[in-house]
Amino acid sequence: MNANPIGVFDSGIGGTSIWKEINMLLPHENTIYLADSANAPYGPKGKEAIINLSIKNTEYLINKGCKLIVVACNTATTNAISLLRKNYQIPFIGIEPAIKPAALNSKTKAVGILATKGTLSSELFNTTTSLYAHGLTVVEQVGEGLVELIEMGKIDSEETKTLLKMYLKPMLDANIDYLVLGCTHYPYLMPLLLELLPKHVKIIDSGEAVARQTKAVLEKNDLLNSSISNPKNQFFTNGNPEILKAILENGFEVNYLDF
Numbered sequence: 683m684n685a686n687p688i689g690v691f692d693s694g695i696g697g698t699s700i701w702k703e704i705n706m707l708l709p710h711e712n713t714i715y716l717a718d719s720a721n722a723p724y725g726p727k728g729k730e731a732i733i734n735l736s737i738k739n740t741e742y743l744i745n746k747g748c749k750l751i752v753v754a755c756n757t758a759t760t761n762a763i764s765l766l767r768k769n770y771q772i773p774f775i776g777i778e779p780a781i782k783p784a785a786l787n788s789k790t791k792a793v794g795i796l797a798t799k800g801t802l803s804s805e806l807f808n809t810t811t812s813l814y815a816h817g818l819t820v821v822e823q824v825g826e827g828l829v830e831l832i833e834m835g836k837i838d839s840e841e842t843k844t845l846l847k848m849y850l851k852p853m854l855d856a857n858i859d860y861l862v863l864g865c866t867h868y869p870y871l872m873p874l875l876l877e878l879l880p881k882h883v884k885i886i887d888s889g890e891a892v893a894r895q896t897k898a899v900l901e902k903n904d905l906l907n908s909s910i911s912n913p914k915n916q917f918f919t920n921g922n923p924e925i926l927k928a929i930l931e932n933g934f935e936v937n938y939l940d941f
């Protein structure tokens with residue numbers, strides 16, 4: 683079991699921002715990345731559709747022998763992870779907007795959250811927010827259209843910049859000093875965000891924390907890969923393999939999957 687792969691899925695290419703952190707922290711692990719790009723974006727879909735897609739992705743990865751699954755998608759985590767944990771035996775690691783550190787550290791008592799509609803409307807997100815952001819101004823913004831642009835590879839286009847500028851405006855008007863990235867596609871917007879945000883606004887993304895949690899859970903379950911010989915990293919997409927390949931930046935082979 684220890685040599686079995688870690689499965690990672692997302693609605694598309696965004697979860698590679700998490701995969702990169704996992705691969706950096708756990709370079710000896712075998713991995714399988716699944717990009718359900720043909721069904722992206724998940725954000726505007728209802729809870730039931732998000733659950734069904736998450737089940738489909740999970741079963742694909744379990745059939746491939748995955749020992750643990752990382753749900754590298756805030757939208758799938760906040761809507762489906764409790765059900766996945768109930769229905770399947772293997773451990774699941776999820777990602778959700780890191781509202782807690784932002785709320786605890788904010789000096790201006792105003793934080794911004796950029797996420798999908800599916801995440802912002804989820805029960806899990808709203809419970810966490812009311813728990814930790816009590817008494818703070820929380821400016822929630824749906825990043826409508828951003829996932830689609832990133833999926834098309836238009837990461838630093840004028841179109842993306844214009845949308846982002848519009849979404850950040852109400853946050854800056856509210857004097858935020860923390861911006862929480864609540865979607866795994868958004869770390870790829872970092873160069874634009876740094877250009878558009880004043881220096882004192884800190885950006886929080888939870889990729890590294892997810893990798894640390896993955897390691898901790900593997901350790902706890904005695905599932906770390908003991909072999910240090912060439913790990914196998916496999917990438918599958920039902921979208922455009924070239925776009926996934928480009929975002930991975932390191933020449934990995936990407937397989938098209940009719941899925």
Ligand code: DGL
Binds near residue numbers: 754
């Ligand atoms: N990467 C997904 C997330 O973290 C994007 C969701 C979508 O496809 O809308 O939420």
